[in-house]
Amino acid sequence: MRLIAVFAALFVFSVGPVLAQEPPDAARTRQLELAGRYLELTQGADTAKLIREQIEEGYGDAELPADQRAWLTDQMTSMFxxxxxxxxxxxxxxxADTFTTAxxxxxxxxxxxPMGRSIARKDLEMSAAMQQAMMPHLLTRITSMSExxxxxFDCTAMGETAAKSRS
Known part of the structure; x- marks a missing residue:
């Protein structure tokens, strides 16, 4: 009789945590929802605003009529x-696979x-600034590597192919 009571107690204590766990599909759904929210907060609306600001700034120096600059800005922003x-x-x-639920x-x-959104926006701005700062260095190094x-190696064939693609 005691043996049955011990098994019953073990069963109750071992089944409880298993029953309390979310089914894998629900856990995965939650993970994906959190991942989507994370991306929305860190890459969403503020990113679109920042992209638009950068495009407007870039076209601001272009010698284009205002209506053309506005059209290009709208089209490029929409595309991005x-x-x-x-x-x-x-x-x-x-x-979702990289980060844990916690x-x-x-x-x-x-x-x-508010602080998190501010940091996310500044992080995006710094990433854009880093890319802009890297461009001249990358171009110099790519030119050097190409030389x-x-x-x-013989680049004659590559040059002929490039010339044909421009024609």
Whole structure:
């Protein structure tokens, strides 16, 4: 009789935590929802605003009539927003796989605050500034690497192909 009571107690204590766990589908759904929210907070609306500001700034120096600058700004902003939305959908699974539920909950809780949104926006601004600062350095190094490549290998065929593609 005691043996049955021991087994019953073990069963109750071991089944409780198993029953309390979310089914894997619900857990995955939650993880994906959190990943989507994280991406929305860190790459969403503020990113679109920042992109528009950068495009406006870039076209501000162009010698174009105001209506053409406005049209190009609208078209480029729309194009970037569509590409960003598609990229967010594509990367959501990767974000869900990279971060734990607890990490995503903490990140979402943080980025959903005014300070979190401010930091996310500044991070985007700094990333854009870093890319802009890197461009001249990358171009210099790519040019140097291309020269070294052509010194080592025959680039004649590549030059002919490039010339044909421009015609």
């Amino acid at each position: 927003e569509e590409a960003l939305s598609a990229a967010i959908v594509e990367i959501r699974d990767d974000v 990490e995503l909950e903490a990140a979402v809780a943080f980025y959903d605050t 070294k490549f052509c010194q080592r």
